[in-house]
Amino acid sequence: MNIIQKLAGYFAETDNLPKVYALAVCLVAVIGICMIPAISYDADQLYPKSVDMESPLSPYDRGGVPFEEPAEIVAQYPENAPALGWVTAYLTPASQWMADNTLYLGTTIAAHPGGILDEILYYTRGFDTIVEASILLCAFAIASFLYRRSRT
Amino acid sequence: MMEAILVQIPFGDMVHYLSGYTVLLFAVAALFVVLAIVSLPEKPVDIVFGTDGYTLKEIPKDTMKFQRFMSIACGVATVGAIISGDLFNFTLFAALIGILNIGIVAGVKNRHVLDSAFSYGLVVMMGTVPLFAGAAIAVAATGTLSIWELAGVGAVPLISKLLLLLGVLGEGMAPFYIGKAEITRAPGAPYILMIHVSSLLLFLRVVEILLTV
Numbered sequence: 001m002n003i004i005q006k007l008a009g010y011f012a013e014t015d016n017l018p019k020v021y022a023l024a025v026c027l028v029a030v031i032g033i034c035m036i037p038a039i040s041y042d043a044d045q046l047y048p049k050s051v052d053m054e055s056p057l058s059p060y061d062r063g064g065v066p067f068e069e070p071a072e073i074v075a076q077y078p079e080n081a082p083a084l085g086w087v088t089a090y091l092t093p094a095s096q097w098m099a100d101n102t103l104y105l106g107t108t109i110a111a112h113p114g115g116i117l118d119e120i121l122y123y124t125r126g127f128d129t130i131v132e133a134s135i136l137l138c139a140f141a142i143a144s145f146l147y148r149r150s151r152t
Numbered sequence: 153m154m155e156a157i158l159v160q161i162p163f164g165d166m167v168h169y170l171s172g173y174t175v176l177l178f179a180v181a182a183l184f185v186v187l188a189i190v191s192l193p194e195k196p197v198d199i200v201f202g203t204d205g206y207t208l209k210e211i212p213k214d215t216m217k218f219q220r221f222m223s224i225a226c227g228v229a230t231v232g233a234i235i236s237g238d239l240f241n242f243t244l245f246a247a248l249i250g251i252l253n254i255g256i257v258a259g260v261k262n263r264h265v266l267d268s269a270f271s272y273g274l275v276v277m278m279g280t281v282p283l284f285a286g287a288a289i290a291v292a293a294t295g296t297l298s299i300w301e302l303a304g305v306g307a308v309p310l311i312s313k314l315l316l317l318l319g320v321l322g323e324g325m326a327p328f329y330i331g332k333a334e335i336t337r338a339p340g341a342p343y344i345l346m347i348h349v350s351s352l353l354l355f356l357r358v359v360e361i362l363l364t365v
Contacts (some may be wrong), residue, residue, distance in 0.1 A: 017271060017275060021275050021278055021322055021325070022278055024321075025281065028315060030310075032289075032311040035310070035311045039309045040293065041293070045291075045295045075164065075165055076297075076298045079165050090256060116170060123164055124164040125164060126163070126164055126167070127163045127199070129243060131232070131241065131244040134248060135247055135248050138222075138252055141252065141255070142222075142258060145255075145258075
């Protein structure tokens with residue numbers, strides 16, 4: 001058997017392919033670690049992230065006053081986002097009360113009605129959130145189909 | 153006409169990336185979505201050895217419905233990956249294609265097919281790591297994700313491109329398993345084609361992105 005036959009025999013087993021792929025991932029990861037000095041961080045980020053632990057809206061604090069002053073949000077294509085900054089700045093009266101009295105409104109973003117609608121998540125990059133939810137939906141559809149089939 | 157529609161839908165920073173090349177890929181993907189919608193499942197014929205008799209395998213209706221849904225969704229995800237003008241959006245669509253390919257393969261009730269679907273699932277789960285790592289390094293090094301902005305600048309580091317390529321390689325590895333599992337002759341044949349189409353178009357698109365940015 002020459003080497004090509006041996007390789008072909010090895011790749012023909014489907015169980016071996018994840019091993020080969022994992023090896024390739026490790027290899028590229030090592031190359032990446034070696035190349036870290038060559039990569040520089042660009043300070044002019046379009047979607048900056050800074051956490052101010054003193055703010056009650058942390059980590060979603062992007063500034064702004066409801067109905068008076070829009071938050072500072074930069075969009076790649078501002079012509080596609082005419083209401084930029086106004087949605088993030090808005091808080092419902094209940095959320096405003098919580099923000100005034102506690103430090104933890106930002107952590108309850110999904111646990112109470114109203115709250116902060118982060119514009120980078122839901123407006124300028126809103127389509128990403130839709131696709132993420134679709135990935136979850138499809139994964140659950142497959143899991144439920146296989147589960148129901150295994151029951152019959 | 154398509155450009156007018158795409159401009160009208162307000163996706164914020166998610167803009168389309170239509171060039172002569174991607175329009176061609178879009179047309180192929182759309183054609184296969186239509187084929188998946190209109191086609192009926194194939195019924196494999198088994199000849200009884202030594203006689204003139206033959207048996208026709210019936211496809212259970214729920215399996216057929218599930219595979220049809222998965223292949224249509226896979227085609228739509230392929231269209232999304234092709235016309236997306238945003239690097240992170242592209243990686244998300246690639247991950248969606250990987251999940252849906254598992255769904256199409258897993259719909260067939262056959263031990264060998266399910267074995268290879270399991271192995272493929274492992275590869276897809278591993279593939280998401282380099283895929284999103286590539287997009288993350290690209291945004292850290294350039295500050296933006298729009299392919300229009302990155303086009304021709306060459307600011308995306310080489311390692312980011314390598315990781316993206318490796319990730320797409322993992323997501324699009326399904327055809328290798330298809331050949332092994334002989335799934336093209338397994339029940340539900342026409343829907344399986346979507347796996348090949350989506351992987352092929354994903355490769356063509358990622359090559360275009362890597363040459364552009």
